[in-house]
Structure formats: C-alpha cells, structure tokens
Amino acid sequence: MPTVALAVTDGMLHFELSLAIEVFGSDLSHLVDPWYRFRLCGPKAVRVDRFTLEPDHGLDHLARADTVIVPGWADTDRDPPAELLEAVRAAHRAGARVASLCTGAFVLAAAGLLDGKRATTHWAHTRELARRHPEVTVDPDVLYVDNGSVLTSAGKAAAMDLCLHLVRLDHGSSNANKIARRLVVPPHRDGGQAQFIATPVPEPGNHPLADLLPWVLERLDEPLTVESLARRARMSSRHLSRQFRQVTGTTPLQWLHTQRIRHAQELLETTDSTVDTIAAATGMGTATTLRRHFARAVGVPPDTYRRTFRSRPHSGP
Structure with missing residues (x-):
C-alpha cells in the first residue's frame, strides 16, 4: 500500500490542501484496493487561513513516504520555512x-528540486517564479508538468488534474476514472492543455457541446473529422473550434486524440484484446499507428503499459 504524505506548515492555501486530502486522504478502498496510506505531516499545530490543523506526524516523516505533496504556498514573496x-x-x-x-x-524551487527542470504554477505567479528562480524553466501555458520524480501543477482545478494524474500512474486509467466520477470532475485533462479556459469546467448539459461530446465518445472507432463533428453539432467548423477551445481548452482533433488514447488505456487494462483490435476500436486504424501515438502520449508502448497495469489488482470488470 503506497504512502502519500501531505506537507503542511503555517501559510498553506486551504483549497489545494483540502483537495489533496479529499483525493488521497479519503478511504476509497471500496473503489480501488489497495488504496493509499495517507499521512498529514507538519510541525505541531498548523495555521491554514482561519483553520488550525493537527498533523499526525512530523515533517521528518516525509522521507518515509512514496509520494509527497506540497499544497499551495500563500505568501510567495516570503521564503518557505527552512524545516519544510x-x-x-x-x-x-x-x-x-x-x-x-x-x-x-515555490517551495520545490526554493528546495532546489526544480533546478534545470521545466515547471509550472498558477498563471498569475509564473513570472515571479521565473524571476526568483532563473534556474527553473517556467512554462505558464500548461496544467501540470511531470518530470518523473518531481511534478508541478497550475492552480485550483489543475491541482485536481495532477492528483488524478498521480492516481492514474499508480492505479491505471480505469481506476483514476472511477475516482474522477466519484468526485464529479472530468476524468482526464492532459497536462499540456492551456491553463486558461474562458469558461469553467462545464456541468453536464450546461454548455454548447453537451450533446456532441457523449456522441463522439460512443463513436471513437469511426473516422471522425472536424467537419463531421461540426455537422453533428450544426455549427460551422470555425465556430465548433471556438466552442471546443472555450469548453475543453483544446482543439477538436486534439481532444478526440486524447479520448482515443484514454480509451486504449482502458482496453489494455481491462481486456485481452490484441493491439490490432484496440487500434480499430479506438479509431487508430493499425497497430503501428496506435503504438506510435500511444508511446508519444503515455511514454511507453501499449504492450509495456498492459504488462504494468494488468499485473496489479483492479476492481470492477
């Protein structure tokens, strides 16, 4: 059972802290078993906005965890505590x-963990992060950055995206989607998407693409194009592209490509279908095409991904 430790000290932002507790600190073993062992680590009582937290372990316990999460740091003009x-x-x-x-x-940068690495933070603070830590390559235009052992996210909703990304890495796409459904959030937004989206993450049925997106997800095996999506939505191709950018933060084809990759992940995890069959089911055409796009998006070939996640216990079908 992997251990997730949340590092807390005075001056942390309560939203990101609460979000991490909700994802990793809740008992979700009825959905994914084994789930995480969660630890709240800090120096005695910790003041977070108007609340006081009592950590169950000291900061030294961070070194015993598999994953350490540092929530938002409120005063970015002040150096974080040396003990943290x-x-x-x-x-x-x-x-x-x-x-x-x-x-x-800002905490990771001050600790030297981001030296020579690409990183992100809330778009309103990216310029300050780059100014204070010129050894860090700050990318203001992404939701999160995964450097392997060190990861950073943008603000608010992007923090949830990174948490679900960690769950996906540990437990697979299918189980990450279960957690997302429980939290009533989108199951996946790729880290490379833009931070700023003109409208909030939409509720079902409350945006211009509410009917189109489920229709597309049921037809990922078909040769869909921007023109065919526009006809279905009864919009011009240009207007459809604008709506996609506002609702999803990306283009129609990039969104479609991401859904096909995620569907391939689920099929690799939950079925014994061949790569050729999965390529056809996801609209990738051939196994060669699927392998190329899958490795580029996920970082490993489909066969390696399957061996990794099929070797772990999964609940559900």
Whole structure:
C-alpha cells in the first residue's frame, strides 16, 4: 500500500490542501484496493487561513513516504520555512515522488528540486517564479508538468488534474476514472492543455457541446473529422473550434486524440484484446499507428503499459 504524505506548515492555501486530502486522504478502498496510506505531516499545530490543523506526524516523516505533496504556498514573496525545505529535500533524496499544487512550486524551487527542470504554477505567479528562480524553466501555458520524480501543477482545478494524474500512474486509467466520477470532475485533462479556459469546467448539459461530446465518445472507432463533428453539432467548423477551445481548452482533433488514447488505456487494462483490435476500436486504424501515438502520449508502448497495469489488482470488470 503506497504512502502519500501531505506537507503542511503555517501559510498553506486551504483549497489545494483540502483537495489533496479529499483525493488521497479519503478511504476509497471500496473503489480501488489497495488504496493509499495517507499521512498529514507538519510541525505541531498548523495555521491554514482561519483553520488550525493537527498533523499526525512530523515533517521528518516525509522521507518515509512514496509520494509527497506540497499544497499551495500563500505568501510567495516570503521564503518557505527552512524545516519544510529540508524535509522536502530529504524526502526527494530518499526516493519519494514530490508533487506541488499551485504555488507549492515555490517551495520545490526554493528546495532546489526544480533546478534545470521545466515547471509550472498558477498563471498569475509564473513570472515571479521565473524571476526568483532563473534556474527553473517556467512554462505558464500548461496544467501540470511531470518530470518523473518531481511534478508541478497550475492552480485550483489543475491541482485536481495532477492528483488524478498521480492516481492514474499508480492505479491505471480505469481506476483514476472511477475516482474522477466519484468526485464529479472530468476524468482526464492532459497536462499540456492551456491553463486558461474562458469558461469553467462545464456541468453536464450546461454548455454548447453537451450533446456532441457523449456522441463522439460512443463513436471513437469511426473516422471522425472536424467537419463531421461540426455537422453533428450544426455549427460551422470555425465556430465548433471556438466552442471546443472555450469548453475543453483544446482543439477538436486534439481532444478526440486524447479520448482515443484514454480509451486504449482502458482496453489494455481491462481486456485481452490484441493491439490490432484496440487500434480499430479506438479509431487508430493499425497497430503501428496506435503504438506510435500511444508511446508519444503515455511514454511507453501499449504492450509495456498492459504488462504494468494488468499485473496489479483492479476492481470492477
């Protein structure tokens, strides 16, 4: 059972902290078993906005965790506490995967974990992060950045995207989707999407693509084009592209491509279908095409992905 430790000190932002507790601190073993062992780590009582938290472990416990999460840091003009920085460094040296949410990237940067790496934070603070830490390559235009052992996210909703990305890495796409459905959030937004979306994440039935998106998901095996989607939505191709950008933060074809990759992940995890069959079912055409796009998007070939996640216990079909 992997351990997730949440690092807390005075001056943390309560939204990102609460979000991490909701995802990793809830008992979700009825959905995914085994789930995480969760630890709240900090120096005695911690003041978070108008609330006081009582951590169950000291900051030294971070070094015993598999994953360490640093939530948003409220005062980005002030250096984080030295004891927090040393605890985060020690955890990283011990082999922990360290992830920051929103302005928690300032803590990781101050600890030296982002030196020579690409990183992101809330778009309103990217310029300040780059100014204070010129050794970090700050990308203001993405939701999150995965450097393997060190990950950073943009603000608010993007912090949830990174948390679900961690669940996906540990438990597979199918189980991450179960958690997303429980939380009533979109199952996946790729880290490379733009931070700024003109409208909030839409509720079902409350945006111009509400009927189109489910229709597309049922037809991923078909040769869909922007023109065919526009006809279905009764819009011009240009207007459809604008709506996609506003609702999903990306283009119609990129969104479609992402859904096909995610569907391929689920089929690899939950069925014994051949790569050729999955390529046809996801609209990729041939196994060669699927392997190329899958490896580029996920980082490993389909066969390797299947061996990794089929070797772990999965609940459900």
